[in-house]
Amino acid sequence: MKILVVHCAYKYKGGEDTVVEEEIKLLLSQGHEVELLLFNNSGNELLKVLQLPFNITSYKRTKEVLKRFRPDVVHIHNLHFAASPSVFYAIKSSNIPFVNTLHNYRLLCPSGTLFDNGQLFLDSLKQPFPWNAIRKGVYKNSKMLTLWLAISIKLHQSIGTWNLCNKYIVLTNYAKQLLLNSKFKLNKDQIVVKPNFSTTPASKNSLRNNYFLFVGRLTIEKGVRILLHTFSQLDYEIRIAGDGPLKDEVINFSKRFPNIKFLGILEKQEVLNELQSCTALTFPSIWLEGMPLIIIEAFSSGTPVIASKMGAMEDMITSGINGFHFKPGDQEDLKSKVIDWFQSSEHVKSGFRRNAQKTYNDYFLPKNNADQLLGIYKSVMNHSN
Numbered sequence: 483m484k485i486l487v488v489h490c491a492y493k494y495k496g497g498e499d500t501v502v503e504e505e506i507k508l509l510l511s512q513g514h515e516v517e518l519l520l521f522n523n524s525g526n527e528l529l530k531v532l533q534l535p536f537n538i539t540s541y542k543r544t545k546e547v548l549k550r551f552r553p554d555v556v557h558i559h560n561l562h563f564a565a566s567p568s569v570f571y572a573i574k575s576s577n578i579p580f581v582n583t584l585h586n587y588r589l590l591c592p593s594g595t596l597f598d599n600g601q602l603f604l605d606s607l608k609q610p611f612p613w614n615a616i617r618k619g620v621y622k623n624s625k626m627l628t629l630w631l632a633i634s635i636k637l638h639q640s641i642g643t644w645n646l647c648n649k650y651i652v653l654t655n656y657a658k659q660l661l662l663n664s665k666f667k668l669n670k671d672q673i674v675v676k677p678n679f680s681t682t683p684a685s686k687n688s689l690r691n692n693y694f695l696f697v698g699r700l701t702i703e704k705g706v707r708i709l710l711h712t713f714s715q716l717d718y719e720i721r722i723a724g725d726g727p728l729k730d731e732v733i734n735f736s737k738r739f740p741n742i743k744f745l746g747i748l749e750k751q752e753v754l755n756e757l758q759s760c761t762a763l764t765f766p767s768i769w770l771e772g773m774p775l776i777i778i779e780a781f782s783s784g785t786p787v788i789a790s791k792m793g794a795m796e797d798m799i800t801s802g803i804n805g806f807h808f809k810p811g812d813q814e815d816l817k818s819k820v821i822d823w824f825q826s827s828e829h830v831k832s833g834f835r836r837n838a839q840k841t842y843n844d845y846f847l848p849k850n851n852a853d854q855l856l857g858i859y860k861s862v863m864n865h866s867n
Contacts, residue, residue: 483554484514501585517547554863589644593621598618607660645668656797661673676851692719695756705790713820762805777798786834788823804838
């Protein structure tokens, strides 16, 4: 099968970019021919923003690649903003079926994250046009940029652009329901759930230490402050790995509280080593995550996860089976779950670890993911014939 992957790279490499790379590697390992059409937002950024509704350069470039490569199917990831929805029209005019993975909530709100100013922002889900988002400047703290993004999304909704896509891939059932109940009025057959996966499962380690672990961006939305204030009231050790705006705050807490250890930025293998050694991963995020790779990697290591009960975490974690849920943002509830886990017998913990490993084997193995992805491709190819 010949597959064209379309993606607009982020200025700072993140989870979506990693998913694109890993899916391409997975498809190549299965013997398929894959080409990446990569856009980026460098250069004349203002011009690309102005062309957000329809970037004629991106349209022509896509057409040229389609004519040369002649793919059987196209898989779009991020179009924002240099690629633009013009890519949809280039593919459609070439009569090639295509799918689009929605890694975020950009079609539902200009914020892309449904998060603003330290809390969930869901107003755009209820409004025909996101006036509240514009007033708050939820995109890059700019009312003008938020307005322009909102106009582009609404324009393409009005002219039926979003309905040109054969199938949208979402990462969780939660995201699917959010989209089905949204103003876009897509039918359930247009949306399919396919989770992310991990290509680097860690070997299981029977020798566990008694510390908890956090790995991720050190930001408000990741729940870092909740984590710090919770463990400052406990004697249990928490190791924190990552970088971000709250780095200095984490360092200050680690100086004041000896049970809080800051590890800084870790390499991939170092993260996997920590996952194999810790007693549990903590994931206190307070925004609607897409599908955190670190949770998948934790399960591959047989490591249970204590996470906020919201979004992807609610789908991925079965409380009392492969981890625990706590009320988002509730320090006392997180504290209670940490204590409950720490005081559990080794027999109970071993059961959770087996369940975490089983979750990975059942849902997040590369081979299973490849089968799902190819099944989606074949379904849109058959439908277009």
